[in-house]
Amino acid sequence: xxxxxxxxxxxxxxxxxxxxxxxxxxNVYSEYIPxxxxxxxxxxxxHHSNVAPKILKDSLKxxxxxxxxxxxxxxxxxxxxxxxxxxxxxxxxxxxxxFNKPLIPINHCVAHIEIAKLMCNAKDPLVVxxxxxxxxxxxYAEGKYxxxxxxxxxxxxxxxxxxxxxAGLPHPGxxxxxxxxxxxxxxxxxxxxxxxQDMSFSGLLTAAIRKLREGFSLEDLCYSLQEVxxxxxxxxxxxxxxxxxxxxxxLTGGVAANKxxxxxxxxxxxxxxxxxxxxxxxxxxxxxxxxxxxGVLAFKSGITIPVENSLIxxxxxxxxxxxxxxxxxxxxN
Amino acid sequence: MKLIKKGxxxxxxxxxxxxIKVIRKVRISKQYRVKIFDNYLRxxxxxxxxxxxxxxxxxGVPVPAVFDVDVTNSTIIMEFIPGVLLRxxxxxxxxxxxxxxxxxxxxxxxxxxxxxxxxxxxxxSNMILCNGKPFLxxxxxxxxxxxxxxxxxxxxxxxxALESTHYKVINECFSAFIKGYSQVFNKYNLxxxxxxxxxxxxxxxxxxxxxx
Numbered sequence: 001x002x003x004x005x006x007x008x009x010x011x012x013x014x015x016x017x018x019x020x021x022x023x024x025x026x027n028v029y030s031e032y033i034p035x036x037x038x039x040x041x042x043x044x045x046x047h048h049s050n051v052a053p054k055i056l057k058d059s060l061k062x063x064x065x066x067x068x069x070x071x072x073x074x075x076x077x078x079x080x081x082x083x084x085x086x087x088x089x090x091x092x093x094x095x096x097x098x099f100n101k102p103l104i105p106i107n108h109c110v111a112h113i114e115i116a117k118l119m120c121n122a123k124d125p126l127v128v129x130x131x132x133x134x135x136x137x138x139x140y141a142e143g144k145y146x147x148x149x150x151x152x153x154x155x156x157x158x159x160x161x162x163x164x165x166x167a168g169l170p171h172p173g174x175x176x177x178x179x180x181x182x183x184x185x186x187x188x189x190x191x192x193x194x195x196x197q198d199m200s201f202s203g204l205l206t207a208a209i210r211k212l213r214e215g216f217s218l219e220d221l222c223y224s225l226q227e228v229x230x231x232x233x234x235x236x237x238x239x240x241x242x243x244x245x246x247x248x249x250x251l252t253g254g255v256a257a258n259k260x261x262x263x264x265x266x267x268x269x270x271x272x273x274x275x276x277x278x279x280x281x282x283x284x285x286x287x288x289x290x291x292x293x294x295g296v297l298a299f300k301s302g303i304t305i306p307v308e309n310s311l312i313x314x315x316x317x318x319x320x321x322x323x324x325x326x327x328x329x330x331x332x333n
Numbered sequence: 334m335k336l337i338k339k340g341x342x343x344x345x346x347x348x349x350x351x352x353i354k355v356i357r358k359v360r361i362s363k364q365y366r367v368k369i370f371d372n373y374l375r376x377x378x379x380x381x382x383x384x385x386x387x388x389x390x391x392x393g394v395p396v397p398a399v400f401d402v403d404v405t406n407s408t409i410i411m412e413f414i415p416g417v418l419l420r421x422x423x424x425x426x427x428x429x430x431x432x433x434x435x436x437x438x439x440x441x442x443x444x445x446x447x448x449x450x451x452x453x454x455x456x457x458s459n460m461i462l463c464n465g466k467p468f469l470x471x472x473x474x475x476x477x478x479x480x481x482x483x484x485x486x487x488x489x490x491x492x493x494a495l496e497s498t499h500y501k502v503i504n505e506c507f508s509a510f511i512k513g514y515s516q517v518f519n520k521y522n523l524x525x526x527x528x529x530x531x532x533x534x535x536x537x538x539x540x541x542x543x544x545x
Binding site: 141142146147148150152153187189192194195196197198227228230231234235238239241242243263264265267268271319 | 339340341342363364365366367369370373374453454455456458474486489490493494496497498500531534535
């Protein structure tokens with residue numbers, strides 16, 4: 001079985017191809033980079049429709065399979081930005097109708113988790129998923145991925161990106177902050193907000209920007225911002241790990257590339273005797289391969305959607321989705 | 334001194350303190366945090382927790398009594414509450430028992446709130462059932478406030494904990510909780526309205542799109 005997956009929830013349009021042995025046969029993507037400011041949904045959607053034909057062709061070429069060998073089209077129907085989701089869904093529906101293939105609805109967050117498990121060879125992990133759009137700590141329990149902590153407002157990656165933009169750093173902001181943080185020497189106290197198992201980054205961002213305008217050193221601020229924000233993620237992850245007693249901890253999403261965060265979470269895992277894994281960069285960021293691979297799993301469980309029902313779901317929560325393909329020994333107390 | 338629990342934040346030791354069986358709660362240094370920040374966080378939470386435990390005890394909410402505090406070493410010496418974590422007990426509890434328990438817990442939380450105390454981490458892992466009576470523990474994330482926002486977050490967290498860990502019995506537990514809570518705290522309506530608002534702030538909440 002070979003599945004074509006299409007990712008288009010935010011800044012990335014990607015096509016991936018996966019088979020049911022867990023081989024990723026192709027992973028091609030293009031990212032919309034705004035000339036200034038953040039992602040403009042309409043402009044991102046325009047970018048996606050412009051690059052789609054080429055990305056699709058390239059992915060087929062890379063995989064060396066023809067469209068006739070494809071068993072189904074998997075599409076990320078949400079969560080994400082409406083115009084982007086609509087563009088991707090339109091392409092997927094057209095392919096499904098024209099080539100008479102089943103359409104498989106995939107949740108973007110589930111896909112991040114599934115590709116993470118595949119890449120790290122993990123069976124039943126606690127997943128720390130941190131990106132520009134999401135900050136979720138989740139693990140499987142009885143049919144669904146349950147959320148054991150998330151952001152109450154903006155995502156971790158969003159917090160870093162906006163701070164970078166305010167500081168006049170060029171795109172992408174996260175890696176620049178990471179570099180500058182290495183030169184930071186003085187720790188500047190910033191608001192640390194953990195409410196139960198949830199985190200809040202908006203106050204931290206505002207405070208960091210204010211300090212920047214007050215003339216504090218950018219290097220020190222990058223350092224402190226990272227330390228405080230990552231400590232919040234680590235604390236919540238650590239408590240989730242203690243609570244669920246999972247023996248694997250996996251880091252994924254765009255911010256997973258950050259070496260400092262990797263180191264901190266590795267320490268957390270070590271303390272609780274859990275195996276630690278980081279998803280390789282090209283599969284940690286938004287990509288089509290993760291949609292394809294999750295499409296394989298879903299299709300095997302008989303999950304498809306008629307084209308006329310394949311509405312996009314911009315607010316599709318991770319913990320609302322049944323994942324019948326996950327086999328786990330985890331028993332909730 | 335015997336290590337009995339390695340929590341995410343602190344180690345709990347069973348100890349003898351002038352002939353009394355006590356829990357020595359030590360907030361441990363985290364390697365992943367920078368030193369200066371780690372020290373600040375551990376000390377402030379230790380002091381905070383001790384103050385909150387004392388205040389909760391003085392208004393009649395069952396919590397461990399505080400015997401001694403050593404802020405420098407991030408240590409609290411408190412009463413040992415023998416029993417079982419509510420989290421572990423719930424799966425075998427009957428629906429009737431659940432309703433009784435959560436009504437009592439609702440009353441305790443209502444009592445805390447009407448006295449300007451919020452717990453900050455209301456989960457079933459932070460409740461011990463001792464001779465049929467629930468005790469609240471772990472006030473490290475709590476605080477003193479009468480702001481409806483803070484109290485609302487408390488109730489929101491309770492609900493979240495039920496959703497992620499006790500999803501099969503959530504309706505039983507939460508309705509009983511609210512029953513007890515509303516009997517004790519006269520501003521319960523304001524808080525419950527705030528809880529709705531807090532939930533709508535979350536990510537990907539469908540209801541947010543529905544116009545009032």
